[in-house]
Amino acid sequence: MNELINSKSITYKTYGYAATEYLKTKEKRKLNQQFFKDSIYKYLPRIAISPENYSILFDIYILLGNTNKRRKKLEQALRYYLTAETFANKAEDIERMVKIQSNIGLIYQDIGSLNKSVLQLKKALNFLDDHKKSLGEKYYQRRFKTLSNLGNVYNTIYQEKNTNNVYLDSSLNCFRNILNDKNFKLTADKTAKIDLCLGTTYSLRKEYVQATDFFEKALSYFKNKKSQSDLYKTHYNLGVNYFNSGNLNKAKQNLLELFKVKKNDDLDTNLVNAHNYISQIYLEEGNIDSARYYFKKYKKIFTIVSENEQLQKKTTKNLIQFNDLEKRIKKLSNENQNYSIAISFLIALLILSIFLIAKNNKEKKKTRLRLEELLLSVTNKNIEKESNSNITINDKQHQEIIKGLKKIENNLYFLKEEFNLYNAAKKIGTNTTYLSKVIKVYKKMSFSEYTNHLRINHIVKILSTDKKVRAYTTQAIGEIGGYKNAKSFTRIFKKHTGITPYQFIEKINTEV
Incomplete structure (x- = not known):
């Protein structure tokens, strides 16, 4: 990685920084996070978005996603994964597309978007089936991981809702498909991991005896292998299983063993x-x-x-x-x-x-x-549009004022600096008292509220369609809608929408 960082290639240099940051984060080594962030974003924008760079751009973004996932910055990790997915699709790289789809499914689980996680993992399974021939032996490697991940997500959904056994049935179906399909060629390690998953599912179904059998088989293997992380999970799940079944002595033994296995401070x-x-x-x-x-x-x-x-x-x-x-x-x-x-x-x-x-x-x-x-x-x-079609107006003078307001809305006159009650009334051909009354009756708001309603809706529409505008400062975005003060604009935007401009931009960059 140091050789890559010192190379003359901007692409390799960026990859070197991203990979080094990930490795140090993974192994909990001391590193200057700001230095790596500055270095990566110094060079990353300079990499040409071209077919020959799609694959390495994928690798860089998935490394950034993995690093942020380990730092518990899950929303940021998701954004990097979604960007990586676009480059995998551009490159038409089947293996990378399969890999990133599973990563996205797991990050949705960590965030708590369990239904999205299920949909994403099912999408990955369908994609695997569509490309079974081209993937060869890797098809079953990937299918094993995706099916086991999907089963675990179903278990998590059941624990969250704790009402519908259909999730546990779906979970069992995932794990049984793995065990019953000889094409998976399961190693002893993979078999033990599935035993652990099945034990968890049966324990949630309150079938404690059957759960214990699977847990004990997994525990026996992990003890011989001396796999700390797997031993930790198994002792915990077995302890809870014994606790719920009323065997407190066995529960205590396993939970105390768990404390011995947990060597780090996580x-x-x-x-x-x-x-x-x-x-x-x-x-x-x-x-x-x-x-x-x-x-x-x-x-x-x-x-x-x-x-x-x-x-x-x-x-x-x-x-x-x-x-x-x-x-x-x-x-x-x-x-x-x-x-x-x-x-x-x-x-x-x-x-x-x-x-x-x-x-x-x-x-x-x-x-x-x-x-x-x-x-x-x-x-x-x-996005909400101004409409008068559902307003019943009997007074002809009121009708003319409403038509005048419609022209103001269509011509975006409300964005002008001179837009106020007096000038609006003058433009429509009425007086300020009458205009205020009509807005109050038919728009159900004051003139000030009506002005902010139009301006904020206009800004929301622009932010939703123009990516460049989303990169502007809060001050610049506010000025688009006729606001001269960023703090005042933020306050009005939040009052109107319930969220800040920054929150809206951050979410829309992920979702849209």
Whole structure:
């Protein structure tokens, strides 16, 4: 990579920077993120968008996507993957197209867009089938990964909704297709991974005995192989399976083994939840000191994990168990009143945290919904248009004023600097009092609101159709709609749409 960075070729130099950044991020080596970012974006725009560069541009963008995925910058990773997909399509490179389709499916899962993830992975499977001959042996390698990923997404959807067994049926179908098709030529490693997946699915179906058989087979293989990450997953899933089936002793054994296997400092939902399960098990055993110890660790690591939005969503729901946990700790504890007050204060803090997190998530959800509404209107070319066809006007003078307003809208007079109530009334041939009244009655808004309504809709239309404008500054975009102050424009845009101009541009660049 250093040789590539030092080469005279702009293309190889950019690839060298992107690959080095990814490798160092993957191996958790120290690196100057700003330096690599500046270096990559210094050279990347200078690479010619030509057929001979399509493949290496794909490789650069997928590296950038992988780097951001490891840094938990999932939205940014998705944008890079989507760009990589365009170059794979341009190059008509079947293998690269298959690879990126699966990557996009997985990133949708990480973001929480599970239905999109399913659609993307199904699309990848269909694409694989269409190009089975040209892919040769790689067809089954890719099909194995895509089918197993799809099965895991179905399991995740069931865990999120927890209502419809059809998702678990679909999951089982994916994993059974792999096991029953001899063309996959499964190695012992791949067989163990599918056993782990099947164990998880049967456990979700509450078929704990059958789940245990698959988990134990997988565990036996991973122990011999000494695969830390696979052992970690298996001990967790087996521990939860035993916990749910009522075998608390076996559950404790596996969850404690999980803590031994977890050598690094990376936090995830499994580690958070494992402390919760262990605390409950010790309470059942009457071991108050151990229960309190794991309860405190649970609280500590949840505080850290809650800073990550994706992990926060998966762990917040478990905090409702804290009330019950606190009561049981009080009942079994012989400590003095001061300790009881401290525990109550801790629980109060946790409940407050739940409330604040829930409130924050609600606000984010509202913003996402508004973004989706705007994007839907953009995609369907259906941004709100001014229409008077549904207005019944009996007064002839009112009809003339409405016609005058329609001309103002069609001629974009509302973008002029001199546009105000007085000049609008003069142009239409009426007075300001009458014009205000007509707008209030038929438009259901004040003249000021009407002006902002027209201007913001005009800006939204331009942003949705002109990529160049989306690269302008907020000040420049505001001036298109007749706003001279960026701060004032941002405030009015958010009041009208529910989101900021930056949020709208960022999302539309991804979706449109």
